[in-house]
Amino acid sequence: MDFNDTSEEARFREEAAAWLAENAPTDEAFRALSPLEQAKQWQKCKYDAGWACIGWAPEFGGRGASPIEEVIWRQEESRYDLPASFFLIGQGMIGPTLMAWASDEDKARYLPPLASGEEVWCQLFSEPAGGSDLAALRTRAERDGEDWVINGQKIWTSGAHYSDYGVVVVRTDPTVAKHKGLSYFYVDMKAPGVEIKPIKQLTGDSDFNEVYFTDVRVSDSQRLGEVGQGWQVSLTTLMNERAAIGSSFGQMDVSLALSVAQEVEIDGHPALEDAAVRTKIANWYVQESGLKYTGYRSLTALSRGALPGPENSIGKLVGAPKMQAMSSYLMDLLGASGAIADEALATKAGIIQRAYMGAPGLRIAGGTDEIMANIIAERVLGLPQEPRLDKGIPFNEVPTG
């Protein structure tokens, strides 16, 4: 075993690193732009040079790179402080959905500007009545000639306010069973009747929105998949979601915990000398290291041209609760001053407090801890689903509480 690239991978890494060294913007003018403007400018720069969405086919703006080359590219790009999150949902989840389900004409129209960052996309799935039970959604679309008319409310939509287009899954037939009455469309986010309201999170930030649809008219040509096939199309989108969300837990890692435990004292000794503190740190390291080397195993599979096994499904389920537990405990070590979030006064400039306040969101977004455990139990271990009381019943007869 070794952690080295194959010679082909090394050549690719060298090429990517050389292009980044030459082109990654570091100048003051770039830094003065807003994060969205920075992201768009950098994405266009990559696109023009063939370094955007490199796994996509050349006709869609990519270069047909292999999965391992995509990983290498991300590793090299992440060495630079460049904004990327604006395009994650569109390029990571919606792009593959368009490739699988859109007409050739739509693919040619929408994929290249999605790759270049000129058009931003968002995903309109969750609803107040449909979170973990996504297929219980109630936003409806009714046929009117060549058009459909959409009415209802979506929630937790990241980036709706700066998106040009969105994909939306709606109920087109409430008289059949839950999963069978759904259809999938793309919509213009600037269309009349689309209203976007930011949600203020418990952190005080607003990363998500509520999106209201009032008589929003979309053409039947904006439908992906058949009428009633919306669930299958949604699964294409969702398949690409969890890996993207689970991968980042910010700066809350064991090296931060070690640093705090070295600074803070218990009874006149560094907290790091305390057995209980050491136990906690060791356990977090076991998780952190376990995830890191699980990732290396998956990369090895990619490097050999194989599909990674199911082991990657543990990432978010381990990482998000760990972030909460670690930030909570590090604040405990700080005592009363653990409450201080002011960047100028707080130990570690408030990172720990922000992590603690953000952790509940990570444990929920993209599949709650409980849903992730169900997925492992069902898809990896082969256990049966819970019996579902709404199974086979027309949606408009399902109890709603």
Added chain:
Amino acid sequence: MNFEFSEEQQLLREQARGFLTEHCSTSVVRAVLDSNEDWDASLWKKVAEMGWTATVIPEAYGGLGLSYYELAIIAEEMGRSAAPLPFSSSLYLASEAIRHFGNESQKSEWLPKLASGECVATVAMAERAGRLVLDQLETRRMDSQITGHKVPVADASVADVAVVLARSDQGLEACLVPLKQEGVSISPVLTFDTSRGHSAVTFDRAAAQALGDAPVDPADWERVIDGAAVLFAWEQLGVAESALIQARDYALQRFAFGRAIGSYQAIKHKLANMYVKNTLARSNAYYGVWALAEGSDELPLAAATARVAAIQASTYAAEENIQTHGGMGFTWEFDCHFYYRRAKLLSLAIGSEAVWQDRLVSALTEQTVAA
């Protein structure tokens, strides 16, 4: 990135699993538990014929000269089958100590016999309850004689020779003591896992030689224990996998309130947690065996991480496997207790969880300083 076993090594895994499925079914484990035997001597002979006892011993001493990757694979399968064999005592600990610290004549005398499996070796470390403290050992070597009391010693009743940790005027020593001699008395000690015999061993001026005729630097001894910890982790991982599979199979087949208990989230989440812990343990065990096989400076950290993860995964899986089975899991008749016993037994040898959590943080701090 090449963080996976080779194709040849994967073949060895299949071969080992097939062999142990055939020759070490749970009825073989049960037979030892039901009897007064301390091991399955005929299974040991078969395992030796497969060459497994020779895996990492150099060819110059009659071994196969393979790497720790191969030994880790076999260790996992040993754990999976809860084999009633002195594999860990003889291979991960005693043979390694002789290889690392023995002089030429000591290695020539013992390694070929350990490679062929005609002899079994063990280590005698613990003297009393609590953590092992190397500079407080009471067993003493003077001239060519050793005196002291070691308890418990795993597999002593079936071993031919022991590496005994002792002190002399020069300091810490790993002494080679043939067990079939006057001056060595071995009496059985009852443990909760009688599929592996344990003993109290008293040395009364027994013939002994310090390995390498010299004291052992405690740090060097700990490196041998680090290596053993990686191999223990692989064996524990095998135990954990067997417990998970048994729990999964039972949850699919046992019905309550009109449906398979595996369809209840209380059971699904328990089994998902087992899978998570086993996956973390496996990936950390990869890190451990990489560090061991490649001779990396990261071995102390990698070994401690692998060991802590394996202790946590195997004890959790074994405990919750019984819980998943309900009352039947608490019977002698069901096999669940094999993994419950073995997971805990392996977790107590060479330092338990808290010891390795402590070592992990020490290694982490040192590695961070070095980097």
